[in-house]
Amino acid sequence: MPETIGARHVGPRPRRRTSVAIGAVVAIAVASTALGAVPAAVAEAPQPAPTGAYVSAPSVAPDGAFTVDFIGETAECGDGGDAFSQSWAFVDAAASTPLPSPSEANSALGVTSRDGQMSASIPDGTAGSLQLTCTPSGGGAAQTISLPLTVRSGPTATRWSWSITGPVGAGAVVTASAFGFTPGEQVTASITNVTRGLASGGDLSGAVAAPVGATVDGSGAVTVDIVVPSGWVPGDDLDLSIAGATSRFRLASGPGTPMPLSSTEALSTSGAVFSGGDLVVRAGGFAPAETVTFSLHPSTGSAEQVGALVADAGGGVAGTLRLPADAPAGVQRLWGVSGSDDGRLVSAALTVAASPEVVRISGEDRYQTAVATAQAFAPFDTGTGTVYLTSGNTFPDALGAGALAASIGAPVLLTAPEVLPDAVRAELLRLRPATVKVVGGTSAVSDAVLSQVTGLAFAHGTTRIGGSDRFETNRLLIADALRSASTVYLAIGSNFPDALAAGPAAASLGGAVVLVDGGASTVDAATLRMIAGLGVRDVRLVGGRAAMSAGIQSQLEHLYPGKVTRYAGADRYDTAAQIVAAAWPGAVDQVLLASGANFPDALAAGALGVPMLTSGSTCVSSSVLDRLAALQPKTVSVVGGTTALTPAVAALKRC
Structure with a gap:
């Protein structure tokens, strides 16, 4: 039987995803870079994300459920546990609406989680913030944490996938792609080895991959490459975390394993192309016959769809796309998004050059x-x-x-x-x-x-x-x-x-x-x-x-x-x-x-x-x-x- 710790399911299970209509997908990412200045808390002790409170999704439906994760020891609410009593409210430009009391704290592998419920009285489409008021149980002044949150019905516009070429092991690279973050914000990504963490009684030494920092593109998308530490082996359950510094949204995959891919299944392009020119693309790992939509995006500004290809019987796509004549010059990324909710996201760097004068x-x-x-x-x-x-x-x-x-x-x-x-x-x-x-x-x-x-x-x-x-x-x-x-x-x-x-x-x-x-x-x-x-x-x-x-x-x-x-x-x-x-x-x-x-x-x-x-x-x-x-x-x-x-x-x- 799989083991359950608090609200988190540990053991084999499908990767958690939130669906989104393909029409909403215009995702291009800025290539990740090694995180130069890792927050002190991350540098001092292994943990899944920088210290702070994070919401489990950037939006929630009226009367919908959501989760707040606490990482490390926050100044306002401690580690999110019983040392502080908490009351939550949704605050927007019109009012502050009290919310039902959050659930009891559930802690596992460096994360303390509390579940909450949005009020059905909040109008659909309202943007505001989740305000956490924390009062020390032993007495003292209350302090608050505000987390951006939008009340919106329908599927949450977040999506992610992760993949690895070769087996899990020291030096292997896990590529994670996601969207739903705030354009231009910094994110920190890491992976926790759930198997090692549980085996050591919750000690995360050697169970958390080195954090990687990246900048989210103009459509809220990001791609990061995370290096697997030594001692990790095939069969280990891994938990991906991507935490936004501005949105305070933390994507958590739940225990699972990255999709194994051969090097030929990674998205490859012709590498550089002129505005208005033809771009040859190839990728694999999709479901047979599913449609893969490709979009182009610079680091800032809106993405633009450039075409779609249908996967063959082996799950591969290959073909030629035409870039818009007004595609801005510079280093951008091309993203391919599968039509199924649990399908792949792929991206690759692409240099777009302004069309030259030809004489x-x-x-x-x-x-x-x-x-x-x-x-x-x-x-x-x-x-x-x-x-x-x-x-x-x-x-x-x-x-x-x-x-x-x-x-x-x-x-x-x-x-x-x-x-x-x-x-x-x-x-x-x-x-x-x-x-x-x-x-x-x-x-x-x-x-x-x-x-x-x-x-x-x-x-x-x-x-x-x-x-x-x-x-x-x-x-x-x-x-x-x-x-x-x-x-x-x-x-x-x-x-x-x-x-x-x-x-x-x-x-x-x-x-x-x-x-x-x-x-x-x-x-x-x-x-x-x-x-x-x-x-x-x-x-x-x-x-x-x-x-x-x-x-x-x-x-x-x-x-x-x-x-x-x-x-x-x-x-x-x-x-x-x-x-x-x-x-x-x-x-x-x-x-x-x-x-x-x-x-x-x-x-x-x-x-x-x-x-x-x-x-x-x-x-x-x-x-x-x-x-x-x-x-x-x-x-x-x-x-x-x-x-x-x-x-x-x-x-x-x-x-």
């Missing part, structure tokens, strides 16, 4: 697109400035040019192998650099083109930088532009996506992109000498082991211990997103979005030196959109025409 940088062909990109640069002052001129037909010699161009403020223009396009010639004349550096050998850019550029008579002339192969050309370019570099990105020279993605990031860190034979077991001696000569302190490998061998990583880790990092995503787009995330961890003004399927547009755009993400031609991958939203740019510049990147990409359509 397109393009021309009639790759050469004119590069010209359009270069027009972001003002004409150089007389006798200053450099322009890199590279092949628009082949990429090998030019791969490292973008990073170097960005590091010295130089545009990159493209040319056909045998003739200088008219638009490129006109742009060179507009820029009037002191020097033009032609990148690559004669197979990439012919002597005829070199002669045409030389004929434009720039102040310091036109020079060719080209080696016997792409790797030597890359080393010559770096030697020409840099005397030192703290960071280098190593990328393969046999393909373009990784090297081009790394270019702007390298420039932002004062570094360079170094091309290597990724399939080789080690980096060649000439490249190692160059890296050492630059004084590099940070080596970043781009691409997975299929692109950049494990032998190269091992060699560099031996030469630069603790200074080698690899960036490798699920595909070229994800790799670019990882590179950008590491180089630009915060918000930026502008982001470039270039094709990851071809090289010319990204090659020229890399010279702008701002974060550059890449995309397929018809949609933007989730990892790229998530990174884009996390960067919170004011402007996204789509580089290339509508064949390279369709209007759907410019609309930031998620794949």
Whole structure:
């Protein structure tokens, strides 16, 4: 038989819940943080909540029952026990209405409870307070405690759920979600191990989890993560407590166990999204076929429903929700609320970024697109400035040019192998650099083109930088532009996506992109000498082991211990997103979005030196959109025409 202590049922039983209509649920929580300053009473002796008196619900029906819990030793009423006589009244703006005498005190595991009855004469919808008048039994002055309380018929607008991934044990995390608190108030959450407390005769040492503090959001909702102490084991009965400092409402679950969930059943989102954008969500642990309503809410203000999904036969929901176009920017939370009274509440942090202005940088062909990109640069002052001129037909010699161009403020223009396009010639004349550096050998850019550029008579002339192969050309370019570099990105020279993605990031860190034979077991001696000569302190490998061998990583880790990092995503787009995330961890003004399927547009755009993400031609991958939203740019510049990147990409359509 289960054991009863006072008014509290101890033993297996369904988790206590109060129902609420789904239409009333607009719940988003602020992530919990470790409680910095735990109230002294909690710090000195274990107890379920900070010292004080709490009401069991923020509202009660006319003639309805309610409970007041006393935690610790209050100044006004002691521990709520027989040392004080108590009289209760409901006080509102119109009157003070005496209430029936409260029940005798029932004490168990750090909580003393008294039950009360609301007067049927109080009009429905009246907001006021429950006034407890406590008089010492041995004589002395009476003192009062006021607890906010509303008289309202119908279900109380409170609801909660708790879950745990894995078994109860030291270090496990219980996630509790609830609403019904006062917006903006501070709450303290903890868990009491009823099994341990009873076994020790009521001693709560080791039976109360460390309290966690959190701020309630603008709709009265909160989520907290509570760490299970050592010594707790599966099968222990646990009692959740969340106590509001302003509302004086204490949610008490009653003995039970959190809902066990696998990591895949926790609510997951795409992590960041633009206002008006699509949000991919996934969660589990619901009842089959039940409807789960999702709402979005900032830390202050009203929540807004964003959609609903129906659970499958396994209790999982997965789908895409559309955020409102006016969703406020910032870190918010998404909550999912099941349709059944005893179902789950789930929430997850979500970064909402203001929708950026999307502009397109393009021309009639790759050469004119590069010209359009270069027009972001003002004409150089007389006798200053450099322009890199590279092949628009082949990429090998030019791969490292973008990073170097960005590091010295130089545009990159493209040319056909045998003739200088008219638009490129006109742009060179507009820029009037002191020097033009032609990148690559004669197979990439012919002597005829070199002669045409030389004929434009720039102040310091036109020079060719080209080696016997792409790797030597890359080393010559770096030697020409840099005397030192703290960071280098190593990328393969046999393909373009990784090297081009790394270019702007390298420039932002004062570094360079170094091309290597990724399939080789080690980096060649000439490249190692160059890296050492630059004084590099940070080596970043781009691409997975299929692109950049494990032998190269091992060699560099031996030469630069603790200074080698690899960036490798699920595909070229994800790799670019990882590179950008590491180089630009915060918000930026502008982001470039270039094709990851071809090289010319990204090659020229890399010279702008701002974060550059890449995309397929018809949609933007989730990892790229998530990174884009996390960067919170004011402007996204789509580089290339509508064949390279369709209007759907410019609309930031998620794949």
